[in-house]
Amino acid sequence: MPDDGILLLARASGRDLLMAASDLLEVLPAGPVTPLPGPLPGIAGVVLYEGEFLPVLDWGALPGAGGEVAGATSMAVLKRRLALPLEFLSGALEGGREGMRIEPPGEDPWAPFMVCACAIEGPALPLLDPDKLIDWLHQRRTSR
Amino acid sequence: MDQPFEDVWAEWEDLFGQARQTLASLKESQPAHVVQAGVSALFRTTHTLKGMAGMLGFPSFSRAAHRMEDIFDLMRKGRLRSTDSLVETLEAGMQALESGFEGLKRGRPEPEDYLQGLRRELGELEALARPAAGESQDLSALLDLPAEPLKALSDYERTRVTSALMDGLPIHGLAICLDFATFDDRLRRFSEGMARQGEIISTLPWEVPEGREGLAFMILLAGSAPELDGLATEPGEILEVRLLADPEWVPKSLRAEVGAEAEPVPAPATEAAPEPSPALPAQETEILRLPAQRVEALEARLMSVAQMRDALSGLLRHAPPAQAEVPLGILGRMEEGLLDVQKALLQMRMVKVETLFSRIEPMVRMLGRDMGKPVRLTLQGGDLEMERGIVGRLAEPFLHLVRNAMDHGLEPPEERRAMGKSETGSLRITASRRGRIIRFDIRDDGRGFDLAKIEEKGLAQGLLQPGLPVSQERLHRLALEPGFSTLDRVSQISGRGVGMDVVREEIEALGGEILLSSEWKRGSLVRLSLPLSRVVVGCLKVRSGGQTFGIPLANVLRVQVGHVVYRGGDRVQVLGMELPFESLQVCLGQGDPPEGQRAFVVLSQPGGSAGASFEISLGVDEVYGRAEILLRSLPELAQVPGIMGGSLQEEGILWVLDPEAVLGLAMDSLMRRVAHA
Structure with a gap:
């Protein structure tokens, strides 16, 4: 099992999810997102980050969207230069997936961009795979 | 890394x-x-x-x-x-x-x-x-100097003394005495002045005259007696100028011996009475080496200052005009200052394209000689500037492309002669800028790509489907496919190192693209298009569909705002032409503006494939000014068709149009209108 280090527990698009802290550059307070001047699947717009434009994920474009979604309070910046708006960040789990129950993504609508589903107790949560997520976004672009 | x-x-x-x-x-x-x-x-x-x-x-x-x-x-x-x-x-x-x-x-x-x-x-x-066995010339003993300073000469300096004398140059000495407080600066100035008159062989410590304070030096110069007028001396600084050694003092037998062995450099006519020559490369220029991240951090900080300025400007616009006028004027000047600093930071990253060209020229000459192919190399656009990092990464792909053109493109002289071509081949490399794109064209007048052979190989390797028509463009692109066999193209020159697929990989990794085209027996063109990540662009500012846009001024022929309402598909009489009208909103996929539009910009893209320009009337809601802006590229995930990049402005992000792409989008839209009519 890979060493995930710290896992962050967050809520986005009405769902709880896990992210490996090692996949992130930082978590920032959410700011206004400037929409792009044309439709782009999966991208809500851009924010200015360290002097450069940073695309912001549109969770609503992901499969399984449609639940009640609160406004974003923070924004996780992936190392692969994509911002993920988060409704809130609820905690951090040290030790990664150690001691957790690991399940395959199965029928989860987010399966195309999950590493796996993990749980200590209660329902398993999706662990986000940034590479798969970005590949998925690229595929959406090219298949337009 | x-x-x-x-x-x-x-x-x-x-x-x-x-x-x-x-x-x-x-x-x-x-x-x-x-x-x-x-x-x-x-x-x-x-x-x-x-x-x-x-x-x-x-x-x-x-x-x-x-x-x-x-x-x-x-x-x-x-x-x-x-x-x-x-x-x-x-x-x-x-x-x-x-x-x-x-x-x-x-x-x-x-x-x-x-x-x-x-x-x-x-x-x-x-x-x-290689010197003759056991032989080592040293003529420094001829110098009219006391023993102590003579001992201080290094081996290299002795060699230079010998070489200068053997070349027929006298050695002159200039003794100077300088104040303690300013000696370093004065000595540097003396050295610079002397270096314009000849080769400084050494600067030796010298005895300070009695009753004087300071530091004394003897500067040894290979050449005529130094002209003191150009040295801007101060009173009392010059102690003496003297001839330390003359070529005539060298024994004749020695001159003949060394001359036969080492082919000494004949003294150019100008050396007897040296003309003031351009200064040597400025050694006093201090070069700072900074990690790129520091410049990036500074740019980011500058951006946040610009954001604060914009926020303040926004607040002031809600204040009564009488109170806001002066501060807004100051903010305007601040914006100019910020843009200047941004430009200066941008400039720090840039190098001229000629740094890339300077690597090509000697290689072409060497290859031409080795392959027996005389080549006329033309390089254009060397003054354009690109980011240093991009130029560094382009070097190897470029060299590969040039090697390919020389090896596979240009024919040997006899073959060219038989074809009625000039024996001297032509290789023309041009760099030009189109918006934020730097374009390199590498053209040769050689044999072009053998498309029949490429098709044959493509079929053999399963890259093409038998029986299906295939375009010339596709055949050219096959040469860029990884693993596309080049067995019979391998040679000493271009069969080594990176392949065309690696060239493509490198260009695409830089966000660019590579296009090949050729005409059989007439020549080939390799076109590399590379985006600049940041560039300052003069733009016309317009509003459309609730957003603000910049249109590069280089592509704007005319701006017109009138009473007539235009809608997509209309024809507009302007500049003596009848141009099609399309709304920018439609081009960007945002639908027709319900009320139509009264303002339009005549957008032009010069130099299409046939060399003719192409124009359209592009409808916008409002034209509200012009500005020079710092354009930033959009990351790939956020790239929208028709948009070149963006710039943070007072009113938010200003999206800068890619004129060529917008013209393409407009034509697509107009054709759809015709099809649906």
């Missing part, structure tokens, strides 16, 4: 860049002392490269740099004469080292001998310069 290594690579790039420039300058007619200074600089450069390579664990590179260093040492000691053919060999040697360096950067293993291809030429040079 970690930061320390990036710093080392950057330093190596600088060293190679300086070496290229110096080598190029050696081919120009220059006074001997300027040539000497250049050769000494090259000696130091190769010495540094040798040391750094050894320290970093590249023994083979270190050996090769050592060999080049030895040759430069032989030159600076006067044992090899600087001739065009010698400089060409040295250029080829430095080129081989530089190509090797590119390989090291990419983590490739070291070759056994970087200079393998030049073994014969370098061997001949070394043999030519």
